[in-house]
Ligand SMILES: Nc1ncnc2c1ncn2[C@@H]1O[C@H](COP(=O)(O)OP(=O)(O)OP(=O)(O)O)[C@@H](O)[C@H]1O
Ligand SMILES: Nc1ncnc2c1ncn2[C@@H]1O[C@H](COP(=O)(O)OP(=O)(O)OP(=O)(O)O)[C@@H](O)[C@H]1O
């Protein structure tokens with residue numbers, strides 16, 4: 001691990017909650033001893049149950065929040081306690097993309113102002129004219145036009161606003177970007193544009209990315225490595241392929257089995273997680289997954305398993321006492337595509353792919369086929385049209 | 391709360407057309423869909439196409455001054471809804487028709503404990519004691535998978551994670567056993583195991599009480615899982631609608647095909663994602679003919695005129711001059 005850009009050691013974050021005049025607050029451990037090492041230029045995905053501490057971890061890594069205990073190093077400099085100038089300098093190298101493109105941009109600032117602001121902070125030496133030129137370049141880089149600088153966020157669609165957020169994150173010339181669900185709010189076609197954009201920027205600028213996401217297809221597509229979290233801890237980590245093809249922790253297996261497949265009529269073989277969902281205010285003794293693990297045994301209620309080598313090489317680690325055994329016994333059903341599409345639909349998809357790639361030109365059919373005689377009746381689309389629709 | 395008329399759809403949106411501000415172009419144009427009791431309709435479509443606006447219109451929640459409703463033929467259980475009559479609409483809200491809003495943070499009051507907010511939704515529509523309402527709140531929080539609900543109900547929204555806030559919204563919407571649930575992106579902030587649990591909860595309510603559901607989501611995996619019918623929306627128009635099986639296995643509209651081509655795959659190597667190139671036109675630059683024509687790889691001169699609807703049977707209808715594309719178009723060799 002010589003070229004790691006960000007290292008976290010034993011990070012913990014506690015919140016005190018539920019206190020009142022008559023009741024002492026309880027301690028809620030949102031992040032519980034997380035260690036991570038992020039390599040320069042890689043994309044690390046963090047996935048896990050809702051409420052398991054992903055955002056809290058991301059906020060600490062960004063130093064938007066301070067760990068209760070633990071250490072963090074950015075390019076081997078200690079950053080967990082820095083303040084003032086040192087923190088401003090760190091912000092230049094590390095930027096955040098928020099989940100919500102709607103509320104994360106100040107509605108009263110023009111796009112030029114929004115993207116120019118971090119440039120002003122981090123590169124005060126630039127003249128207003130130079131700054132404007134840089135804003136233009138950044139907007140072009142994220143697929144917007146320089147003249148968009150004069151418009152305001154509400155004039156843009158969700159995907160475009162997310163691009164503005166990315167331009168803003170890129171403005172200071174960061175080395176590392178952390179995205180907390182950066183594409184969750186976007187529909188699939190816009191999401192695809194933003195994913196391609198992030199991949200291009202990573203390749204062009206050599207960026208390191210940490211992406212928090214729930215969509216496992218997105219994670220599989222974007223990331224080099226995956227860390228799986230459960231109740232404040234990392235329970236499995238490894239290369240993306242290892243995680244998806246050879247999951248070694250029962251929680252990861254359950255997660256993979258629960259992915260909804262976008263094909264009609266597909267039945268899944270979900271590993272049901274039964275049992276009470278534990279509260280981070282009273283985590284179970286032993287392995288913190290034991291209340292819901294279908295494989296839990298006595299040992300799981302006594303000792304907490306450490307993150308250890310999962311036996312499939314190259315940094316693949318899992319925190320489960322019985323990982324070897326479980327991996328053998330539980331064959332995770334890999335979803336093999338069945339492709340139930342009609343022949344006509346397959347033709348249409350091929351036509352679409354060729355047309356947008358510019359591989360073919362299209363014109364209206366000149367020689368009518370016999371199908372066309374059986375064409376459905378065309379009707380005027382009058383809105384008052386009565387018919388049980390959809 | 392679930393006295394259902396036996397025939398006809400639960401909610402029948404026959405036409406909604408509306409515009410904002412001084413614009414003379416309709417943002418929603420002739421939007422039309424229906425849901426039966428016990429049925430799920432999923433609405434998918436590009437960010438900004440009007441999915442939320444159409445459901446807010448049905449709930450009577452659009453800002454009266456900002457919107458001009460040109461056409462609103464909507465029936466709930468066979469009775470016309472007057473979308474202008476905000477008072478009458480308020481009666482339906484929260485009991486007969488419940489909505490899960492897209493932004494949990496803006497629809498939860500930051501100053502009140504979450505348990506009180508759910509309990510208040512219960513007392514507003516039912517004659518129950520405070521203790522009964524609290525008990526109901528706890529039960530609902532448990533059903534949406536919030537651990538230690540007795541403690542958690544005493545917390546404020548900012549103390550919860552994004553996905554927990556979303557589940558509080560779901561608990562609140564379902565607390566009164568609504569006849570119709572409109573859920574706007576209810577599971578985007580949830581991991582897949584909890585998402586599966588929420589979908590099960592909705593399915594159970596549909597089975598037990600005949601609840602009808604309109605689900606707005608961009609997760610096509612969720613759509614495949616839960617939808618009976620799908621409506622695909624682009625720039626304020628339903629461009630394709632039909633039984634879920636048809637939309638997945640036999641999609642016709644170029645936008646539907648583009649949308650489905652953009653999904654990252656769970657099998658095979660990760661190639662660069664296919665997209666729908668370009669961006670959606672603004673209301674000022676909306677093309678007069680087919681609204682998709684500025685981005686459609688198949689657009690022809692005739693697409694400058696509005697396409698008429700084609701009916702493929704079983705309620706599968708498509709708004710495109712060239713459906714089916716593989717028969718009406720050919721490659722130039
Ligand atoms: N300011 C806070 N005060 C009290 N508790 C908090 C605070 N912020 C987070 N928590 C708690 O810490 C835990 C982890 O929250 P976090 O937001 O990190 O989860 P997450 O993994 O990002 O979840 P999601 O996927 O739902 O966004 C949760 O139990 C949450 O309630
Ligand atoms: N009060 C308003 N005044 C003017 N325009 C509005 C208003 N509310 C919404 N719009 C516009 O209506 C369009 C449709 O918005 P809507 O929120 O319905 O999109 P959506 O399909 O739900 O998108 P997303 O998937 O991003 O949630 C947008 O272009 C939006 O800017």
Ligand code: SF4
Pocket residue numbers: 643644645680681682683684686687688689690693697709710711712713
């Ligand atoms: S009508 Fe024309 S522009 Fe519109 S979707 Fe069909 S082919 Fe494309």
Ligand SMILES: [Mg+2]
Pocket residue numbers: 054055056551552553
């Ligand atoms: Mg979060």
Ligand SMILES: [Mg+2]
Pocket residue numbers: 441442443492574
């Ligand atoms: Mg919306």
